[in-house]
Amino acid sequence: xxxxxxxxxxxxxxxxxxxxxxxxxxxxxxxxxxxxxxxxxxxxxxxxxxxxxxxxxxxxxxxxxxxxxxxxxxxxxxxxxxxxxxxxxxxxxxxxxxxxxxxxxxxxxxxxxxxxxxxxxxxxxxxxxxxxxxxxxxxxxxxxxxxxxxxxxxxxxxxxxxxxxxxxxxxxxxxxxxxxxxxxxxxxxxxxxxxxxxxxxxxxxxxxxxxxxxxxxxxxxxxxxxxxxxx
Amino acid sequence: xxxxxxxxxxxxxxxxxxxxxxxxxxxxxxxxxxxxxxxxxxxxxxxxxxxxxxxxxxxxxxxxxxxxxxxxxxxxxxxxxxxxxxxxxxxxxxxxxxxxxxxxxxxxxxxxxxxxxxxxxxxxxxxxxxxxxxxxxxxxxxxxxxxxxxxxxxxxxxxxxxxxxxxxxxxxxxxxxxxxxxxxxxxxxxxxxxxxxxxxxxxxxxxxxxxxxxxxxxxxxxxxxxxxxxxxxxxxxxxxxxxxxxxxxxxxxxxxxxxxxxxxxxxxxxxxxxxxxxxxxxxxxxxxxxxxxxxxxxxxxxxxxxxxxxxxxx
Numbered sequence: 001x002x003x004x005x006x007x008x009x010x011x012x013x014x015x016x017x018x019x020x021x022x023x024x025x026x027x028x029x030x031x032x033x034x035x036x037x038x039x040x041x042x043x044x045x046x047x048x049x050x051x052x053x054x055x056x057x058x059x060x061x062x063x064x065x066x067x068x069x070x071x072x073x074x075x076x077x078x079x080x081x082x083x084x085x086x087x088x089x090x091x092x093x094x095x096x097x098x099x100x101x102x103x104x105x106x107x108x109x110x111x112x113x114x115x116x117x118x119x120x121x122x123x124x125x126x127x128x129x130x131x132x133x134x135x136x137x138x139x140x141x142x143x144x145x146x147x148x149x150x151x152x153x154x155x156x157x158x159x160x161x162x163x164x165x166x167x168x169x170x171x172x173x174x175x176x177x178x179x180x181x182x183x184x185x186x187x188x189x190x191x192x193x194x195x196x197x198x199x200x201x202x203x204x205x206x207x208x209x210x211x212x213x214x215x216x217x218x219x220x221x222x223x224x225x226x227x228x229x230x231x
Numbered sequence: 232x233x234x235x236x237x238x239x240x241x242x243x244x245x246x247x248x249x250x251x252x253x254x255x256x257x258x259x260x261x262x263x264x265x266x267x268x269x270x271x272x273x274x275x276x277x278x279x280x281x282x283x284x285x286x287x288x289x290x291x292x293x294x295x296x297x298x299x300x301x302x303x304x305x306x307x308x309x310x311x312x313x314x315x316x317x318x319x320x321x322x323x324x325x326x327x328x329x330x331x332x333x334x335x336x337x338x339x340x341x342x343x344x345x346x347x348x349x350x351x352x353x354x355x356x357x358x359x360x361x362x363x364x365x366x367x368x369x370x371x372x373x374x375x376x377x378x379x380x381x382x383x384x385x386x387x388x389x390x391x392x393x394x395x396x397x398x399x400x401x402x403x404x405x406x407x408x409x410x411x412x413x414x415x416x417x418x419x420x421x422x423x424x425x426x427x428x429x430x431x432x433x434x435x436x437x438x439x440x441x442x443x444x445x446x447x448x449x450x451x452x453x454x455x456x457x458x459x460x461x462x463x464x465x466x467x468x469x470x471x472x473x474x475x476x477x478x479x480x481x482x483x484x485x486x487x488x489x490x491x492x493x494x495x496x497x498x499x500x501x502x503x504x505x506x507x508x509x510x511x512x513x514x515x516x517x518x519x520x521x522x523x524x525x526x527x528x529x530x531x532x533x534x535x536x537x538x539x540x541x542x543x544x545x
Contacts, residue, residue, distance in 0.1 A: 034481050
């Protein structure tokens with residue numbers, strides 16, 4: 001029996017420590033709706049301050065668990081406190097996830113690929129290359145409130161700062177890699193029609209844990225300006 | 232399998248309560264009873280809504296001659312004599328209609344006598360229809376039963392009362408397992424939301440009790456785990472209303488630390504109102520209506536000891 005403040009992030013979101021990123025995203029949406037200040041299911045149970053505090057913790061939990069780097073660090077922390085069972089070999093990420101590529105080569109059972117296979121070189125790499133080791137502070141990074149305009153390069157920088165690969169974003173948002181590239185490079189001509197693009201940006205923003213409305217607003221302003229200038 | 236179930240058959244007492252009045256407790260009790268009776272279970276309905284009984288009306292029975300108050304006032308010695316057979320096979324009723332004005336407040340001896348006699352009765356299921364409010368009588372019936380079922384409407388008023396009901400039942404149960412008078416006083420004080428000791432949630436209370444007597448605190452923690460009320464959301468109109476059950480489940484887990492089981496919901500439909508108007512039970516007048524189907528599903532969940540899961544929604 002634990003107080004809300006003592007629940008770990010998995011317990012708070014009511015997911016198992018083995019949940020996939022998608023499960024966590026769904027659980028977050030659900031729990032956030034339950035602890036919405038206007039939710040009548042909480043009526044008379046929690047004060048406004050308490051609801052706000054719970055809400056903040058839910059946001060923290062989501063931002064920690066949705067990013068693979070942060071989650072791994074958090075899991076390690078939980079294991080130290082003996083709050084999480086030791087898991088055999090990262091079953092918490094679905095097989096299709098790019099994180100497989102991060103496994104040491106020895107762990108993979110695949111035979112080495114033959115040298116000459118030109119069509120593979122041309123095709124998109126099946127897995128994103130392992131991210132470069134960045135100097136990271138021991139503390140779990142949370143999304144810093146991004147001030148400034150959401151331009152394509154700014155979004156890219158923000159994504160890299162969070163240590164999320166394009167492929168992860170693509171998996172989560174179901175927006176194609178190519179479009180993500182175009183969005184980040186601001187190649188407006190090659191992007192789909194305005195309403196679709198807006199939807200993409202909203203999804204992208206959610207994947208990064210940013211304010212979706214603000215990001216889409218900023219980006220679409222730039223889009224409109226660029227399109228007006230060219231025609 | 233059926234033989235095995237019969238061999239293991241044990242009488243179960245279910246209590247249906249919910250704090251607020253007019254949320255469909257009697258209607259749900261009556262119709263759960265009818266559905267159970269159709270499954271060839273021997274069912275006894277007891278209208279424990281002393282002072283406001285109308286379970287007989289939802290079953291379409293006129294004002295009965297013998298009622299629970301006859302038993303409570305010892306005009307009838309044996310509880311068998313106040314049982315009325317209904318027109319539905321396997322279903323009988325102890326009505327509380329036309330009771331004495333003071334029947335709403337039976338004293339302790341009357342209450343224990345009633346509970347003792349209920350235990351001796353030969354029935355598969357005894358359903359207690361509780362009244363509104365959180366008086367000790369209602370709470371005791373709720374705690375005495377094997378399964379306590381809470382009815383709520385997707386409205387702030389009903390939800391507020393449901394939480395109040397849970398809290399009151401919870402603290403009353405605490406008080407029953409505690410012998411130490413000092414701890415009893417602490418529990419009493421905790422009932423007051425604005426108490427001076429700063430006890431706001433059950434967690435605070437248990438911590439406080441633990442600081443007084445570690446063992447008693449641990450017993451209370453066990454009690455928390457054993458207390459598993461069940462939830463039915465009535466008059467559901469939208470998908471969001473169904474969601475409220477899950478939300479309450481989560482909120483209860485986080486606030487009280489108790490496991491609320493979400494049994495099911497009953498959809499809103501005018502046919503319920505029509506069946507009450509015509510004084511004929513819903514499950515008989517409109518057996519294939521959506522509300523009746525919903526109640527059927529609740530009965531199945533109860534029998535299988537299952538509850539709704541989120542995946543069923545999507």
